[in-house]
Amino acid sequence: MSSSLNRRCATLCLLLLAFFTSSLRAQNTTAASTFYLPKTETQFSFNLANNSNDVFIYLTSPAYSWVGVGFGESMKNALMLIVYPNSNGNNVTVSPRVSTDNTEPTFSSDVKLDILPGTGITDEMFVLKARCRSCRVWPNGFLDADSTTQPMVYAFGPAKNLNSDRPDAPLKRHYTYGKFTMNMREAVGTPGVPAPSTRSSGVSSESPLVKDHDRKTLAHAIIGCLAIFVLWPINIILAGFLRNIKIHIGFSIGIMVFIIVSYALGIAASGQYNRSKAFNSPHQIFAFLAILPILLLSLLPMKPLSTLKQWIPRAHAPLATLCLTLLILTGGLGLHLSSSSTPIILTYLAISILVFSFITLLQLCVRRRGSAYARATTRRRLGDEDEQDYGLANYWARRKLEGSRSQSQASSNATWDSERPWSGDSRKQGGGAVFGGGTMPGPHYMMNMHPGVPVSFK
Template sequence: MPGSASTASSDPRCEADSRIHNPVADTITPSPTLLTTAARDFVLLATAVAGLLFGIPTDAQQLERRANDANHASSTFVYSDASGLNLTFALNAATSTGDLCFHMSAPAAYSWVGVGTGKQMRDSLMFIAYTDSSGHGITLSPRIATGNSEPTYTASKNVTVETSSGMADDQSTYVVDACCHNCTTWSRGSLDLMSKTAPFIFALGGGYATVSTSPAASIERHEVFGSFTMDMQQATSDGAGGVPQPNAPNGTYVTSGASLATGLKQDNNYGPPLHALVMCLAFVLVFPFGALLLRVLESVKWHAGVQIIGFIIAFVGVASGIYIATMYNKSKSYSSAHQVLGLLLTVALLVQLSFGIVHHRLYKKHQKPTIMGRIHKYLGPSIILLGIVNGGLGFSFANRSNRNVPYIIVVVLVALTFAAIVFFKKRRGNRRVKAPQNGGGEFAYGGPQTYGGAAPQPYDAVYGREGGAIPLSHMSSQASMPPPPPYGARAGTPLYTHENGSGISREVTPRPMV
């Protein structure tokens, strides 16, 4: 009934019950303005929290980045060496193209300059610059390192060098303005553009300057190296990007968005000089000296001892050479004349040592020459000569051709000294061979003996001052001597008897043949 319905609807309790039992009908709808404001505040709050937690740029940062795109957003690292000269690296990364554009400058006193991504050399993408063949321009080489050795040029990365690059007017500074296209990723890694502490490494080359237009030219070992980090969010732009411009009012570059240099180390390249010193010592001094001892002292023991020392020194040099070969691209393939000849000489040294030992044992046992002894006799001097030649090839291979002049001078002086010693030794020996004709028995078979009754007399007493008749009676006893024993006769066995001047016979025993 209508009255009942009206009464029920006007009862406050009924209204309360209807709210309880019909919640949907009782829902309060907020105004559209209030909903929009709350949603926006929530989104802003969520964005700010996400930016703090995950490094996501906020709207303010995005606006600042877009404002800086006109001047190419960048982070800049500056390192001052001990001389107060600066290495500068300013980087811009473009998200739309993946290009890395940078300004890099460094003192030309170093043979090259390089900056790479990552915490270590392995898998790092590096940008290495050195002087071109003209001496006024710059060669920029993108390289990837596989370890702590010379990085290898990669042709898969295309770099564009701007005309502003080159040597400074006073030839004191490398200046490189360039872009590496699509270089935020490479075969062995990538660059995190959202990182505020992206790791980088740098190095300055030592030794002789690298002068070449080839991007694959060999470079010397670094003299100084270290690491730093960069804020890639600051360095990244949404637009095309470009080479960063000076960020200081006076038109220079100052550190911005980058850490100071850490892990600085002064490096030394001791390997090649040690290899050269050891090998020259072995082939120019020790081996020739061992051969000289055999001819001057006629001592097999001294000869063998010195030559074994030479073998040890030479193999230390070979080991150092093999290690050095792993450090440089041009030596990893073992295709150079110096390396090929060096390996052949190493094998020849092993053969020479083996033949010498075996020949000596067989000779002591059978008292007969051996074919190995003949090979040993001629192989030794050949090894020494080729080893000396290989030393000159080594200096050229190491880009030290100017060292060949003093090297040749030392070789000639050593050769002349040893030749003079051998010459005077032979001359002295020839004089001793002639001595028995004047009455001496020093070179008679079996050692010093006196044949005949009278002792040898002085030259004046025998020949006379006026050059009279020459009596030969003191040599008459030699005519009655039988011939010497055959070669290889057993030592200690009497072969014949000899009657001396007093009429007493005694056994004559030959000396052992060694």
């Protein structure tokens, strides 16, 4: 009797346990499509509520500078959710953005996003739990609940933290990115935030992770620095110490080509970022201001213009200094615009001070002694020869003068001997005498330190 009662109690307990377990599973099971990337332990899951237009989202990923997931085949016309640390670094800022091209997406205030409990940074991992009330339709895009191959994109920012509370904070270009497609039908069901998972579910296809490069911005910076810090000092050395002005002109043209290419690359790269699309940043303003002195520096040395006023040739050196100053400031502001790291900015500052000081000292030296071309031009204007030609001409003139003097000396001695009243050794016999060796300083002696004509006294 007691054993039968015990068996019945045990059976009842098992039935109650199975009921509660099934109920608990039913409560914890939420329809979702999940993408999981083992390399970074990134999970993105979403649920499409079957009785509303809400979309429930669960995202976890390493705390890079930013992480983004988007609905769309590419960045163009995609709705993206960007997550990055807040200003204190103890929570996350979630920014819904829409991109109109393959450029930095723009914050969209039309997307209504409710941040749910559990969102934050845990063990250096972003955790996002949210409900989006307007994520099914956006400008030039929508979510198709019946699609089995909904295109999706994702991207990771560089390692440097962003740390901002602003939903429209400027983003650095992504370091890596990828694509995948999802089965939307598996995500339709009872509304709720999907549960954590370590495997993909409902993923139709997946492309490998791609490493990105910002080649335009990098080339813009490198070419600009080469023109300012390498070619510019060399050109000043050529202008100061070489008489052939054509070498300086050719080198100046090469520098202008570098600067023009750098400007073109900068303009092309500006369209990729929200902070530079309007061309109103300090970096771009200084770059535009530098165009005027650069044009004057290129045009004023031309002969039709350089001969208009006497001060125009003298304005060349101050204009060059002004151009260099503006370009160095422009480069420093460009590093700030691109959110470069502090070591890079300090290195640029040190190089700028070193190069500017060297160029200033070099210009003072050239200005004090005059450039080689200016000295050669002055000699030609005064009727002198070039240094090498002048030395050769002086050598042959001296040889010719010495030959003429030798011939004149011989002729004078012969004439004097024929006219003097004594002959041979008469000077030894008490006749007339020649005092002091027989010479008197003449004009040629005073000018050239050569003997004149013999003179005698009776």
